[in-house]
Amino acid sequence: MDAIASPSVPDVKGASGAGVRIRVRGLAKRYGALEVFRSIDLDVGDCEILSIVGPSGCGKTTLLRCIDGLIPVDEGEIWVNGTRVTQPIAGMAMVFQHFGLFPWKTVYGNVAYGLKMAGASKAEIAERVPHFIAMVGLKGFENAYPYQISGGMQQRCGLARALAVEPSVLLMDEPFAAVDAQTREILQFELLRIWEQRPTTMLFVTHSIEEAVLMGDRVIVLKGRPSSIAETIVVDLPRPRTRETLREPRFAALREHVWSTLLSEARRAEFEVGGGL
Amino acid sequence: MTESLRRHAPLLLSLAAGTALWEIAGRRASAAFLVPLSETLVRLWEIAASGQLWEQFVSSAALFLTGFALALAIGMPLGMLLARMRVLRVALEPYIMILYATPMVALIPFILSLMGFGFAPKALVVFLFAVFPVLYNTIEGARSIKPELIEVARSFRSSEWKLWCDVMVPYTLPFAMTGVRQAIGRGLVGMVAAEFFLSATGLGQLIMTAGQNFDTGGVFAAILVIGLIGVGLMRVGLMLEQRFARWRD
Numbered sequence: 265m266d267a268i269a270s271p272s273v274p275d276v277k278g279a280s281g282a283g284v285r286i287r288v289r290g291l292a293k294r295y296g297a298l299e300v301f302r303s304i305d306l307d308v309g310d311c312e313i314l315s316i317v318g319p320s321g322c323g324k325t326t327l328l329r330c331i332d333g334l335i336p337v338d339e340g341e342i343w344v345n346g347t348r349v350t351q352p353i354a355g356m357a358m359v360f361q362h363f364g365l366f367p368w369k370t371v372y373g374n375v376a377y378g379l380k381m382a383g384a385s386k387a388e389i390a391e392r393v394p395h396f397i398a399m400v401g402l403k404g405f406e407n408a409y410p411y412q413i414s415g416g417m418q419q420r421c422g423l424a425r426a427l428a429v430e431p432s433v434l435l436m437d438e439p440f441a442a443v444d445a446q447t448r449e450i451l452q453f454e455l456l457r458i459w460e461q462r463p464t465t466m467l468f469v470t471h472s473i474e475e476a477v478l479m480g481d482r483v484i485v486l487k488g489r490p491s492s493i494a495e496t497i498v499v500d501l502p503r504p505r506t507r508e509t510l511r512e513p514r515f516a517a518l519r520e521h522v523w524s525t526l527l528s529e530a531r532r533a534e535f536e537v538g539g540g541l
Numbered sequence: 542m543t544e545s546l547r548r549h550a551p552l553l554l555s556l557a558a559g560t561a562l563w564e565i566a567g568r569r570a571s572a573a574f575l576v577p578l579s580e581t582l583v584r585l586w587e588i589a590a591s592g593q594l595w596e597q598f599v600s601s602a603a604l605f606l607t608g609f610a611l612a613l614a615i616g617m618p619l620g621m622l623l624a625r626m627r628v629l630r631v632a633l634e635p636y637i638m639i640l641y642a643t644p645m646v647a648l649i650p651f652i653l654s655l656m657g658f659g660f661a662p663k664a665l666v667v668f669l670f671a672v673f674p675v676l677y678n679t680i681e682g683a684r685s686i687k688p689e690l691i692e693v694a695r696s697f698r699s700s701e702w703k704l705w706c707d708v709m710v711p712y713t714l715p716f717a718m719t720g721v722r723q724a725i726g727r728g729l730v731g732m733v734a735a736e737f738f739l740s741a742t743g744l745g746q747l748i749m750t751a752g753q754n755f756d757t758g759g760v761f762a763a764i765l766v767i768g769l770i771g772v773g774l775m776r777v778g779l780m781l782e783q784r785f786a787r788w789r790d
Contacts, residue, residue: 364693
């Protein structure tokens, strides 16, 4: 099957000028004397999924937080939907590594939170929250508290909270790193299924190479200290991506390619004392 | 039924033993030091029947509740503010630590010379006894909030006011309640101390008057009432703490 023939593949790719959702130019971030990353340039197209991989401490999570406007940058500019980002803006939503659910709120309350902050009316909330709870497969758990449900279900809730504000840009901060391996696989394909239903631009930070290739239209590899983009790999696998995708020779080849790009860095990082960020 | 009896058996046995010990010791000791429980209860009934107990109870309760309510109204918001604003916390923390560690009784003469004998200085004493555990536990609780939750709020573009309503207050309440429970005990001590050392009113006056009249039964009757109020308030505090802390499991 040809990638272009798949109807859900967005025809606007990051590199082209029109339809760019996220534009990053010359970004640098320092914590005191420690330089986290430098000269990061990125363009992410409409409904494109861009995976960001890199060894622990390479600053990929920091980069995502900068793009969300949570952390100030030291150099460079971030533009999302044509707006210069200096603080969190509407139209973006983040899914957090440790879910970031409010333990005193029910699943319903947590999913409603983003809408409430966006100033949605009671009627809007009552209409949309059940829809997104059903979309992530949490129907029947509306009144459960986070501590009463599994980690996988908690992240489904976190995903529903982000989707509920109908963002045009979704930021995923290692969203499946805190759940067990089987759950992780289930959630990956759930996310792909939801994306097919309702494509959005997505930045997907992960330390799993397999996950990066499975999700992304492109994969960028962050390397070095301070880190910068070592390589951008175009993932020419067809969509919709399913479990079949994992068995394709092309998938294996791409995974090996990303792995070899990362390898030298990973070896070095493993033996480095202290680990870093 | 038998199950609950077995569970509560140690408590019931202990209470029975304590009661018996008080009764026996009271019968053997001089009435100037100790009277038996039975006599204490008789005195308690007499004081209650005369209407004196109720009158003094209301007086004490007004004092306690005023000081205690002030301690909550100031301790909890200030604690959260100090947790949220580092500069303020670093500046004020030494004073809070010193005042928390100071036996408040030592401040009573100073308050007396400054404010006299009225209701206000007495309420201030209760407040000073009660506020520091609330303040201290609120600060510690509010500081332990996971940064990720603050980030979630910021990422969803919460205003500072909504961040307080939706995140800071619900997160901190169970911690603050731990302080509130400690503050109940200290507030009661403050109440009696104020009634002793400033102007004799309330349950404190009841103890003082009985003591001056060598009415040992009256002294113990009043102490018993204060103790029972304390135990009751602590139970309420614990229930509130658990109510707000359900999600902490």
